[in-house]
Amino acid sequence: MSESIPNSTSARKPVRMCVRCHRITDAPVVVAEVHQNSGPGWNMYACPQCASHFPPVPDVIDLFPSRRGPGEDGAE
Helix, strand or coil: CCCCCCCCCCCCCCCEECCCCCCEECCCEEEEEECCCCCCCEEEEECCCCHHHCCCCCCHHHHCCCCCCCCCCCCC
């Protein structure tokens, strides 16, 4: 047995397909999050070269309207 056995403690690199160029990449970048009304959502990935062609993924908290009125910064 001259084959080396992979170390079970080493983490596997994530491998995803780029949503733009359809190539397999081992350095995926999240470019979109798809949310579902029922069931789990999923992430869309791009390779590092194509990731700059997508807008930044918004923070989910920024999507909700603010409950503060004009001129209120939350300080008491």
